[in-house]
Amino acid sequence: MKTVTIGLLALLAVVAAGCAAARQAEMAAANAPTANVAGTWTGSAGTGGVFVPVTLMLTQTGTNVGGTAEIGGRPDLSGAVRGTVQGELVKLSLPTATLGELRAKGGTMTGEVSAGLPVNLRRAQ
Secondary structure (H helix, E strand, O other), rough: OOOHHHHHHHHHHHHHHHHHHHHHHHHHHHHOOOOOOOEEEEEEEEEEEEEEEEEEEEEEEEEEEEEEEEEEHHHOOOOEEEEEEEEEEEEEEEOEEEEEEEEEEEEEEEEEEEEHHHEEEEOOO
């Protein structure tokens, strides 16, 4: 019984440390200088060998973002988008749904959109 208790406490400590590290990384991204996300971003979203093309055409005024999203085969997730930038974190939404939170760093933007689909985008040159 004592061994099980010690094992569970050790597991809890590992999980707590992992959560704290993830939160610390998110805070660092939010406190970074405001990313410039204006422009055209292309890439894909998907997992398990099933990917759809994604194009974001964004404008930015300060921390406010607007533009359009084209997500292949998903008219429900395509159209006019609005959002904000806080440091490297970009939050985008459609009039009818929240797309998700992406992280813009340099010429890449990564994260997850609606339904937990991973997204990888690069700024078009």
